Amino acid sequence: xxxMPIYHxxxxxxxxxxxxxxxxxxxxxxxxxxxxxxVEDVRNxxxxxxxxxxxxxxxxxxxxxxxxxxxxxxDRASKTLAKPIKRCIxxxxxxxxxxHQAQMxxxxxxxxxxxxxxxxxxxxxxSSVGLYVPGGRGSFPSTVLMSVIPAKIAGVEKLxxxxxxxxxxxxxxAALYAADMLGVHEVFKVGGAQAIAAMAFGTETIPKVDKxxxxxxxxVSAAKRMILNYGNTGxxxxxxxxxxxxxxxxxxxxxxxxxxxxxxxEHGSDSAGVVVxxxxxxAEKVQSEVEKFIGELPEKPINRRRFATxxxxxxxxxxxxxxxxxxxxxxxxxSVEHLEIMTRAxxxxxxxxxxxxxxxxxxxxxxSVGCYACGANHILPTGTGARIFSGLSVRDFxxxxxxxxxxxxxxxxxxDTIRGLSEYEGFPQHGKAVRVRFE
Amino acid sequence: xxxMPIYHxxxxxxxxxxxxxxxxxxxxxxxxxxxxxxVEDVRNxxxxxxxxxxxxxxxxxxxxxxxxxxxxxxDRASKTLAKPIKRCIxxxxxxxxxxHQAQMxxxxxxxxxxxxxxxxxxxxxxSSVGLYVPGGRGSFPSTVLMSVIPAKIAGVEKLxxxxxxxxxxxxxxAALYAADMLGVHEVFKVGGAQAIAAMAFGTETIPKVDKxxxxxxxxVSAAKRMILNYGNTGxxxxxxxxxxxxxxxxxxxxxxxxxxxxxxxEHGSDSAGVVVxxxxxxAEKVQSEVEKFIGELPEKPINRRRFATxxxxxxxxxxxxxxxxxxxxxxxxxSVEHLEIMTRAxxxxxxxxxxxxxxxxxxxxxxSVGCYACGANHILPTGTGARIFSGLSVRDFxxxxxxxxxxxxxxxxxxDTIRGLSEYEGFPQHGKAVRVRFE
Numbered sequence: 001x002x003x004m005p006i007y008h009x010x011x012x013x014x015x016x017x018x019x020x021x022x023x024x025x026x027x028x029x030x031x032x033x034x035x036x037x038x039v040e041d042v043r044n045x046x047x048x049x050x051x052x053x054x055x056x057x058x059x060x061x062x063x064x065x066x067x068x069x070x071x072x073x074x075d076r077a078s079k080t081l082a083k084p085i086k087r088c089i090x091x092x093x094x095x096x097x098x099x100h101q102a103q104m105x106x107x108x109x110x111x112x113x114x115x116x117x118x119x120x121x122x123x124x125x126x127s128s129v130g131l132y133v134p135g136g137r138g139s140f141p142s143t144v145l146m147s148v149i150p151a152k153i154a155g156v157e158k159l160x161x162x163x164x165x166x167x168x169x170x171x172x173x174a175a176l177y178a179a180d181m182l183g184v185h186e187v188f189k190v191g192g193a194q195a196i197a198a199m200a201f202g203t204e205t206i207p208k209v210d211k212x213x214x215x216x217x218x219x220v221s222a223a224k225r226m227i228l229n230y231g232n233t234g235x236x237x238x239x240x241x242x243x244x245x246x247x248x249x250x251x252x253x254x255x256x257x258x259x260x261x262x263x264x265x266e267h268g269s270d271s272a273g274v275v276v277x278x279x280x281x282x283a284e285k286v287q288s289e290v291e292k293f294i295g296e297l298p299e300k301p302i303n304r305r306r307f308a309t310x311x312x313x314x315x316x317x318x319x320x321x322x323x324x325x326x327x328x329x330x331x332x333x334x335s336v337e338h339l340e341i342m343t344r345a346x347x348x349x350x351x352x353x354x355x356x357x358x359x360x361x362x363x364x365x366x367x368s369v370g371c372y373a374c375g376a377n378h379i380l381p382t383g384t385g386a387r388i389f390s391g392l393s394v395r396d397f398x399x400x401x402x403x404x405x406x407x408x409x410x411x412x413x414x415x416d417t418i419r420g421l422s423e424y425e426g427f428p429q430h431g432k433a434v435r436v437r438f439e
Numbered sequence: 440x441x442x443m444p445i446y447h448x449x450x451x452x453x454x455x456x457x458x459x460x461x462x463x464x465x466x467x468x469x470x471x472x473x474x475x476x477x478v479e480d481v482r483n484x485x486x487x488x489x490x491x492x493x494x495x496x497x498x499x500x501x502x503x504x505x506x507x508x509x510x511x512x513x514d515r516a517s518k519t520l521a522k523p524i525k526r527c528i529x530x531x532x533x534x535x536x537x538x539h540q541a542q543m544x545x546x547x548x549x550x551x552x553x554x555x556x557x558x559x560x561x562x563x564x565x566s567s568v569g570l571y572v573p574g575g576r577g578s579f580p581s582t583v584l585m586s587v588i589p590a591k592i593a594g595v596e597k598l599x600x601x602x603x604x605x606x607x608x609x610x611x612x613a614a615l616y617a618a619d620m621l622g623v624h625e626v627f628k629v630g631g632a633q634a635i636a637a638m639a640f641g642t643e644t645i646p647k648v649d650k651x652x653x654x655x656x657x658x659v660s661a662a663k664r665m666i667l668n669y670g671n672t673g674x675x676x677x678x679x680x681x682x683x684x685x686x687x688x689x690x691x692x693x694x695x696x697x698x699x700x701x702x703x704x705e706h707g708s709d710s711a712g713v714v715v716x717x718x719x720x721x722a723e724k725v726q727s728e729v730e731k732f733i734g735e736l737p738e739k740p741i742n743r744r745r746f747a748t749x750x751x752x753x754x755x756x757x758x759x760x761x762x763x764x765x766x767x768x769x770x771x772x773x774s775v776e777h778l779e780i781m782t783r784a785x786x787x788x789x790x791x792x793x794x795x796x797x798x799x800x801x802x803x804x805x806x807s808v809g810c811y812a813c814g815a816n817h818i819l820p821t822g823t824g825a826r827i828f829s830g831l832s833v834r835d836f837x838x839x840x841x842x843x844x845x846x847x848x849x850x851x852x853x854x855d856t857i858r859g860l861s862e863y864e865g866f867p868q869h870g871k872a873v874r875v876r877f878e
Contacts, residue, residue, distance in 0.1 A: 025670065029670075084859055085859055085860075085863050087856075088855070088856045088859035088863070091853070091856045092856055092860065094552075095552045095553060095556065095558075095853070098550065098552040098553075099550060099552050099558045099841075102548075103560070109541075111537065111538060111541045113533075113534045113537040113538050113813070113814040114534060114537075117534065117814065119534075119538045119814040121542070121829075121832075122789065122790075122798075124792070124793050124794070126827060127793065127794075127826065138864050138865045138866055139865065141860070141863070142860055142864065174863055174864075210826045210827050211827050225668065225670055226668075228664065228667040228668075229664065229665075229667070231464065231467070231468075231822070232823075233827075234827035234828070238670065255875055256875060256876065259868070259871055259872040259875045260872050262868045262872075263866075263868055263869055263872050265868075266866055266867070266868040266869070293868070293871070296871075297867060301865070302865055304865075304866075304867060304868070308868070346844075350842060351561075353563070353840070354563050354564075355563070355566075356840055357840070358841040358842070359561075359840055359841065359842040359843070360842070360843050360844075361842060361843065361844040362844055362845070363847075363876070364845045364846060364849065364850040364876055365843050365844060365850070366872035366873055367872075368861065368866075368868075368869035368872050369843060369845060369850065369853060369857060369873070370841070370843055371861075371866075372853075372856065372857050372860045372861065372869070373853040373856045373857050373860065374556050374558060374843050374849075374853060376558050376841040376842075376843045383670070384671075386838070386840075387565070387566065387649045388565060388649050388650050388672075388673040388838070389673070389838065390838040390839045390840065391840070391841050393560075393839065393841075395834070395839075399794075399827070399828065400832065400834075401792070401795055401796070401798055401825075401829065401830070402796075402797040402798065402809070402815040402816060402832075403789060403797070403798040403799070403800060403815075404797070404798070404799050404800065404808060404809055404813050404814075404815045405785075405786075405804060406801070406804045406813060408802075408803050410803065410813075411803040411804070411808065414530070414534070414808060414811075414812045416527070417527045417530045417531055417811065417812045418811050420523055420524055420526075420527035421524075421527045421528070421531065421580070421581055421811045421812065422807065422810075422811065424524050424527070424578065424580070425577050425578050425579060425580070425581065425613075426576075426577045426578065426740070426741055427577055427705055427706070427743075427810075428705070428737060428743060429698070429701045429702055429704075429705040429732070429736060429743070429747070429807075430702055430705070430807035430810055430811070431807070432698055432732070432735075433695075433698040433701075433702050433805035433806075434805055434807060436694055437695065437802070437803055437805070
C-alpha cells in the first residue's frame with residue numbers, strides 16, 4: 001500500500017476526514033490532565049518544580065541559579081559557532097527585519113469625526129513578553145529571530161526566552177548567538193509546559209510576563225491554552241504541531257509538490273502534510289515522489305524518516321477534487337498553517353483564500369523559505385486557528401489605544417444624543433456627566 | 440465616614456491596594472465552578488439546556504424555536520420605538536462608522552525585501568462572529584452599534600447576537616432597531632454564560648461561531664475565559680465588569696471629576712471608579728461632590744444609587760500622589776478600561792500612558808461620550824487586560840495573512856542561507872525542497 005493515500009474529496013470516509021481535519025487536536029486534548037499537573041505545580045512551587053521537570057523531561061540536573069544562561073555561555077556560543085552559520089542568521093535577520101518593519105503602525109493618528117470631536121489611536125508596546133523557543137527534535141535559532149525581531153520593532157522592553165537545554169546542559173549556540181545579536185540576554189534553560197507555566201506565573205528566577213508567544217509541540221500548546229484559565233497572561237495562539245498543505249493544479253511540478261508536502265512532517269509524527277489537487281495524474285505522480293523523498297530522509301541523528309512516515313500515515317493525504325473551486329473550499333475549511341499555491345494563476349487563487357497562516361505562491365516558494373529567510377514569520381496558527389488568528393507580527397506586541405478629545409462645542413454636538421441614549425438605556429450618571437459641563 | 444476614601448499612594452494598606460487593583464477578578468474566579476456547570480451542560484445538551492437556563496436566570500419560558508427573534512418582533516420594535524431614540528441611534532452610528540472605517544487596513548500590500556522576494560499581507564475577514572449584548576441591569580442598543588459596525592466594515596458575513604430577554608420575553612426595541620438598521624437578523628434571546636457556551640459550541644438553534652466578542656458581567660466574563668479551554672473559538676478579551684479612572688491635577692474641575700468617576704460604578708456593584716490626583720485639595724472637593732452625585736442617583740426602576748455606593752465602597756478610592764510621574768506610574772500599573780486625563784497638558788500626559796482601554800482627554804470628554812456617540816468603541820479590556828489587549832476595533836474581525844512570492848532568482852538569493860540553517864537546525868527536507876528547484 002502507498003504511504004500517502006489518494007482520495008477523491010467526495011469519497012473520503014467521514015472517519016478519515018475528521019482525523020485529517022482534526023490533526024493533532026486530539027493529541028493535545030489527551031495530555032491536558034498531565035499538563036495541568038505540571039502547570040499547577042510550577043504555579044505553587046516555582047523554581048523547585050521547574051528544576052524537577054527539567055530533570056525529568058530534559059534529563060538535565062540544574063540548580064535554580066543555573067537556569068539563566070550566563071554571559072560566559074553567550075560568549076562561548078559566539079566563539080564556537082561557525083562563521084557561515086553566523087552569516088546565515090544575519091542574512092535571515094535582514095529580510096525578517098525589513099518585512100516586519102513595514103508592519104509597524106504609526107505611533108498615533110486621529111480623525112475629526114465631527115466638528116470638535118477628535119478620535120484616534122495611539123500605539124504602545126506591551127511591557128513584557130516571554131518567547132518560547134523549541135528544542136529537542138531540532139534546534140531553532142530561526143525562532144529566536146521570528147519572535148525577537150517583531151517584539152523589538154514594537155518596542156517591548158522586557159523580553160525573556162525559555163528554551164529546553166540539550167543533554168549536555170547547554171543551549172544551542174546559534175540560538176544564543178541570535179539572541180545576543182538582538183540584545184536579549186534573559187534566556188532560561190527550561191522547555192515544555194513547565195516553561196509556559198513559569199513565564200505565566202513567574203518563579204523566583206523566571207519573570208512573570210504579560211504575554212507568551214512562540215511555537216511548540218503538544219505540551220507547549222496544551223500549556224498555552226491552560227494558562228488562559230488563570231486570566232493574567234495572554235498568548236499569541238496555538239502554534240504547533242506544524243502543518244502544511246499544497247494546493248496544486250495540473251500545471252504544478254509533482255516533484256516540487258512532493259518535496260514540499262514533507263517539509264512540516266519531518267518535524268515530528270504529530271505534524272501534518274496534505275496535497276489538494278484538481279489533477280488525478282498529478283496526485284499519482286506526487287504519491288510516488290513522496291515515497292522516494294521519504295526514503296532519502298536520514299534516520300540519524302534524529303529519525304526524520306520515521307517522523308515523516310508516521311505523520312503522513314496519520315494526518316497525510318492527497319485529495320483530488322472536481323475543480324479548483326471545490327479545492328479552494330476544502331483549503332478554506334482545513335485552515336492550514338502553511339499553504340502553498342501552485343496553480344496556473346496563483347495570485348488569482350490567493351484572492352479566494354480566506355483562512356491560512358502563511359501563503360506561498362508559485363513554483364519557487366516552498367514554505368521552507370518562510371521557515372528561515374524570506375522575511376515572513378514562521379510562528380503561525382495551527383489546528384484551524386487560522387480561521388481566527390493572523391500569524392505572528394508586530395501587532396502581537398503592541399496595543400492601539402483609542403483616545404477621544406472633545407472641545408466644548410464638540411461635546412455640545414452630541415449632548416442630545418448622549419442624553420437620549422443614557423436615559424433610554426437607564427444610566428442617568430452617563431448623561432449627567434455631560435450636563436454638568438453646561439451648568 | 441466618607442463614602443469614597445482618600446489615600447496617599449504611599450500609605451495605601453497592602454490589603455486595600457490589592458483589592459483596588461484586583462477589582463472584580465476575585466468575583467469572576469469565585470463563580471468559575473458554577474459557570475463550568477452551565478458551559479458543560481449547554482455543550483452536552485444544546486437547546487434543552489439553554490431554555491432551562493433562560494427560564495432559571497431570566498424567568499422567561501421559551502421553546503427552542505422561539506429563541507430566535509422573529510421578523511415580526513423586529514417590525515414591532517421599529518414601529519414602537521420613539522423617533523428621537525431612533526435619531527440618537529443613527530447619530531451615534533455615524534460617528535462610530537467614521538472612526539472605525541479609518542481603522543480598516545488595505546486589502547493587500549507587499550514589500551520587495553530583496554530582488555525577487557516579495558513578502559506581503561492580505562486582509563481577510565473572519566467568517567462568523569457571535570456578538571454578546573448585555574441586558575438585565577439596563578438596555579444596550581449602543582453595544583449593538585459597537586460590535587456590529589466594526590464587524591461589518593471588516594466584512595464578516597455571519598453575525599449572530601445573543602442578548603437576554605426581558606421579563607416579558609421580548610428583546611429591547613432599540614437593540615432590535617439598531618440590529619435591523621445594520622442588517623443583522625440572527626438575534627437570540629439568551630444571555631449570560633449559557634449564551635457564550637451556545638455560540639462557542641453551537642446548539643440545534645444557535646450557530647457555532649469562530650469568535651465571540653462583547654461586554655458582560657462576571658458570568659459572561661467567566662464563560663468567555665472558560666470556552667478557551669476547548670480550543671475551537673476565539674474571544675476578544677474579558678470586557679466587564681466596567682471600570683474607570685480619572686487622572687487629575689489641581690487644574691481639574693472637581694465637579695467634573697466627581698461626576699465622571701461615577702459613570703461606570705452606576706453599572707453595578709462589581710464595577711470600579713478611581714481618582715488619582717496630585718492635589719490633596721482637589722481630592723477633598725471630589726470626595727464631597729461624589730456624595731452629592733450619589734445622593735442624586737435614582738433608586739428606581741433600578742437602584743443605581745445602591746450600585747454606585749457599593750461599587751465605590753469596594754473598588755473606589757481617591758489616591759493622592761506626590762507628583763504627576765508617580766500618578767502616571769500608578770495609572771499604568773492599574774491598566775484601567777476607561778481613563779480620563781484632566782491635567783494642564785493632557786496630550787503630554789497621554790504620551791506617558793502605556794496601558795488603558797480607551798482614553799478621554801481634557802475638560803469636555805467625560806468617558807460617557809465614548810459609551811455612546813463620539814465614535815470610540817466601548818467594548819474594552821477590563822481587569823488589567825489593557826496591559827495586553829487593545830479595545831475592540833476592526834482588527835478583531837480580520838486576519839492579515841502573510842504571503843510570499845519568490846522568483847527563481849529570488850529563491851537563488853536565499854538558497855545558501857536556507858541550506859545552512861536547515862542543515863544546522865537538522866531539517867534536511869527544508870533544504871531539499873529548495874534544492875529540487877535547481878536540479
